[in-house]
Amino acid sequence: MMLWWVGNAVLFLVVLPVVLILINRTLTPVIDIRRHARNILANVVILTGKLDEVPELLADTDEVVKQVAAGALRYGGGVAKVAELH
Numbered sequence: 001m002m003l004w005w006v007g008n009a010v011l012f013l014v015v016l017p018v019v020l021i022l023i024n025r026t027l028t029p030v031i032d033i034r035r036h037a038r039n040i041l042a043n044v045v046i047l048t049g050k051l052d053e054v055p056e057l058l059a060d061t062d063e064v065v066k067q068v069a070a071g072a073l074r075y076g077g078g079v080a081k082v083a084e085l086h
Helices: 004-084
Strands: none
Touching: none
């Protein structure tokens, strides 16, 4: 019967605190990861709301690129004419 009490004392004084420490060391990073994952999810939701404007912005960009290309061709043609004169 005495060994039973010694076994219980060892269980409560050694094994149980070690188990609790290991659980704490495991759960702390898990909780941090969960918090970071929620923050990432919230930011992704905000970001996807911003992506709705992208097709319109790309259409504007395409128009500007066409205008710049036309201007560059006119400039290049003018430079070619000047180069032929000299």
